[in-house]
Amino acid sequence: MTDVFSKLFSGKKRDIYFERDMSPDKSKKLKKDIKENEKEIHEYLYDCDDVITRDFYMGQAQKHEMALMYIDGMVNKGDVQEEIMKSLMLLSRQTPLEYSLGQNFFNMVKEGLLTAADVKEVDNFGEAVLGILSGDTILFIDKFEKALIISTRGWEKRGVQEPTTEAVIRGPREGFTETYRVNVALIRRRIKDPNLKVKTVKLGRHTRTDVGVLFIQGVAKPTVVDEVLKRLNTIDMAGVLESGYIEQMIEGDWLSPFPQLRRTERPDVVAAGLIEGNVAIVTDNTPFVLLCPTTFLSLFQSPEDYYERWYIASMIRLLRFAAAFFAMTFPALYIAMTAFHPGMLPTDLALSIAATREGVPFSAVVEAVVMVFSLEVLREAGVRLPGPIGQTIGIVGGLVVGEAAVRAGIVSPIMVIVVAVNAISSFAIPNYSVAIGFRLLTFIFIILAAIAGLYGIMMGLLWLTIHLVTLKSFGSHYLSPFVSFRFSEVKDSFVRGPMPSMEIRPGYTRPEDMDRMNDRRHDNMEKAEDENADK
Amino acid sequence: MILSGKFFRRCLLFLLAALAFAFATACWDYRDIDKRIFVGGVGIDKSAQDGRLEISFLIPVVRAIAGGEGGGGGGGGGEKPVIVESTIADTITEGARNLALRLNRDLFFEHMRIVIIGEEAARQGMEEIINPFMRQTEFNRRSRIAISEGEAGKIMGIKTTIEKLPSAYLESIYGNASLSGKFVEGDLGDFLHQIHESGGNALVGKVIPGADEVNIGGGAVVKHFKLAGWLSEEEIQGINFFLGKITGGSITVDDPRGKGKCTFVMLNAHRRLQLISAGAVPEFQLKVLAEGNVVETTEGVSMDVQDEEIIERLVSEKIRTEIFKGIARLQNDYRVDLLKLGEFLHRYHPKLWRNYEDRWEDIFPDVRISVSVTADIKNIGVTK
16 A cells, blocks of 8 residues: 555655746756657646547658647647648648758648647747646647647637626626636727737646736726736635635735625626726636726626716616615614614604514514524525525515514514615625625624614714725725815716716726816817917 | 734724723613603693692503504504503602503603693692703603693593594694694793793693593793793784794684675784884884785675775784784783793894893883784685
8 A cells, every 4th residue: 555655646756746836847848759758748747637648640651750638628629630630630741741851840830731820839848738738739749849839728618698696787798708718808809909908827826727917008007007916926825716716815905894806797897997997807717807996986886877877877876875875784773773762763653663563572683683694594595596496485585484473473574674675775786795795794783783772883884984994905095086085086976977077087096097088179179269360 | 924913903902992882882771662661741730749740641552553463462452542640759750760660661751742731730830840851851852832721631631533642633733723823832842942041931832621632722821930821812823923923824804795704814924023212111013914815705706806905904903903912911911021022122132131131021011012914815716
């Protein structure tokens, strides 16, 4: 037994592992002999049964030995067969070739024979192995100390579908998918500007996830871009499986209940953010793209705010803020009002609340905590259960259990209303992570209200305000535009002003170029003045 | 590493803040809403035992009021919606404490709607009765206050049929009565303010208890914290005209064309008070403009411009008489300045006021007031 283990974990294997800094080891150069190269690669990919090696000769004369290596399932086999093997083995026969071109033979293959679109040269093992692992195919040619990485990435993937977490009534139906390149392309399709830059880094010691930093040069502030790249490069984790990993690793205040990066599934939101001067972080294997810097107010925005006319958009926005307030404080307000300050209620309401509470065994606080808690359980259960059953659980839990609990006299009907309004309000917030943050704060506010009534709630709100005022997201004030106040930006805060009036980009991103639109009226006026002067 | 000193300092700070909450505030104020008694009204009488007060508390039975649709037990149709608990004590607060021993829940006065003081108690002296209402914040300042003819406890005990709560019933008819102009408007807060400002003089509403309803109208004159006497509905309307508190109400006069009657409904009234001369006794002039519609005549349907003028004259004459009646009662019978003339002088002629200030009570009955009233008919209805 010990023999097997010592063989499996011998020191020999360990020293050719990748360095921890995640950049591929470029020091080990490829060899001349194709068999040695193959052997070396197999040493790297030791015990990886999904690696396929294909040896073949080019053309008719069995003179030039070649080898393909790729990982089964990560390449598009059709591409490998059509664009590499067919062109090298069959099509090459149609053109008479000088077989003894020597050093030029390699270039002949790369430039004249391979019909694949994306071909790269490598001369070291590190990059070659990384290429194989990323889904590319590597082509070794005998007698050359270099190889070709041919992009044949192609695996089973989900198509572009409607985003489920950010549905809109008016607006594009496209959402990001799990593939990095597709996602970047979705953004690029919206911004056909050479200034849209994509900088890719690889994160995660094991996962080597592609993470792209997108920004529009000349709009996004360079220091913010640098800061994002700097923070990304500090990440040294075993794996980055979702953009949430990155979000949590690079956010400024990880004790805050509020996310300091905005996440979205919608390419149009990312495009809008980039135009405003945001930096986008696109992560492979997830449809969620991060936008930074962000503000508290932008977390309440839905893309529809800009697609609908401004009256409607403004009203809906105000509704959302009201909903957020209720999502946070409604049960707490109920407790404070009934248990500490019943004088604030209208007499008839106070009496009817008192009457419905008659015979309820628990105090309002216990009732509220239990109800909010069970609602959270219901919500969680609804998420876990498959679609149709999830809805059933919602109905059974919400209606049947609630009704039964009221009938049994365990909870008062008014508390059911309070908790239901509280929960529904939280779903009116477009950003799920913010909504969940507010649901969490509900408990804190309930406790504060139970201790000190409205005074406690006020203290809680005060604490929240202090926290939000001090919070920063990549150097921008989280409560912008109210911190570092700028009056012209108020029209895109709690309300959304008419589109023609939004002439400048928001200040929180500190954009290089403030003008969102050319002031045509101003230009025309200048023109008219010039004409008058000519006369 | 990541749980560095900063994090722990924050945690500690938060803990301290939470502790401060617990100690600095009163979480013992917490009381579930169903464990409180919402006192609807308080009636104060002089008890048979001398020198003590008999206090009646109007207590709604919530289960009966909200209708027994839910709830575990109870909810019977025959349940009385209110109970009246009386206690005899030296002070109102003591009375409430006595009651707390008998009932198992906390008395809560922020939903108190009416305070009624019995005639006997009011005559004896109201200073100690109103004292707790001035001192404690829990008593609802917006509740109505009135003095009852007879015992206040009787009013607490009336059985109303339309409203379940007598206090709600009383409050709503107070509102109607105030609109008619024949009642003294103002809540407990106004009353306390007035009585405090004037050193014990105030005008309060008057209530007459019936079998299962109350009659509201007219007013009571409080002089030096003691009930001095009553004023009739017409006198109160006159005083309300004088004070500019008329927001509605009607005046009925004889129809000029015959034997019928004609009703003039006030839309609003303006008044203007002026100081004319300031000799040993000041002289005032009051101008009243009353606007309204003719809503009903018992005589014929047609009405021409001349008739209108005559009706306007008759109405203004009637209003003038009412005002004089009110003034005469206050000047001659009660000799107390509830017309707020002193306040008027103090406000607009502070230098003159200094001359009168000390002897105002003696001067007031001799003050001359001239009154001119203009009635203006805006609309006589669709028929011409």
